[in-house]
Amino acid sequence: MNKELRKAVIAGNWKMNKTPDETKALIEAIKPLVAKADCDVVVCVPYIDLFAALEATKGSNIKVGAENCHWAEKGAFTGEVSAEMLKAIGVPYVIIGHSERRTYFGDTDETVAKRTRAAIDAGLTVILCVGEYLEQRQLGITMEVVRTQVKIALKDIKKEELDNIIIAYEPVWAIGTGLTATAEQANEVNKAIRELICELYGQDAADKMVVQYGGSMNAGNAAELLAQPDVDGGLIGGASLKAPDFAAIVEAASK
Ligand code: PEP
Secondary structure, three states, rough: HHHHHHOOEEEEEEOOOOOOHHHHHHHHHHHHHHOOOEEEEEEEOOOOHHHHHHHHHHHOOOEEOOOOOOOOOOOOOOOOOOOHHHHHOOOOOEOOHHHHHHHOOOOOOHHHHHHHHHHHHOOEEEEEEEEHHHHHHHOOOHHHHHHHOOOOOOOOOOOHHHHHEEEEOOOOOHHHOOOOOOOHHHHHHHHHHHHHHHHHHHHHHHHHEEEEOOOOOOOOOHHHHOOOOOOEEEEEHHHHHHHHHHHHHHHHHHH
């Protein structure tokens, strides 16, 4: 495959962890450890921490992301934050469709598509999460599930907009459980996602598409996962909250 056409992206997903002061401290700890990274480094943090993260990452190679955004530009959506608002404060990345949003907060393939569209309209780069539940894997429908999620999420996205989309394959059974997909399982699904991008947009788009793996990636297993031909980085939950662990994954992606 054409892995050399893609730059790996290692993104931390801090979830509902860290206050603004703790954000500053963690970023200060990560910064020197990843300064020489030969991959893109992103930290996605709770809304309340975005200003602290933007301030602490100034002048560094670490980019900041949010963990979700609403599809409307503004309006009566109590508790929500729009893609335009993220753009206005200088946030370049946003995670959309994380399985915790889908499982606990009612996100559907349709709302994921709307959020994706809004984020692209606002000029953000989207980390689009897809992945199957354990029962779906056991039923042998992983590929159908993941293909459907990707197809619906991208239904309003034009080829020239794909440069601002990263797809993260995250088997739900591997998120926060300590269970990791084997390198072969991760690569098999990532490859299928790339083949779908080829079907939808052509080989050049597929060759350029960054497809991450996420699900209990850590300092110990990152090198093997990231060495797979279709794994172009990782979305990291638990291990992104510990500076040395996150840095070790960044280093593994830089080889
Ligand atoms: C995630 O939240 O996207 C994730 C992959 O979490 P963890 O690394 O903890 O499994």
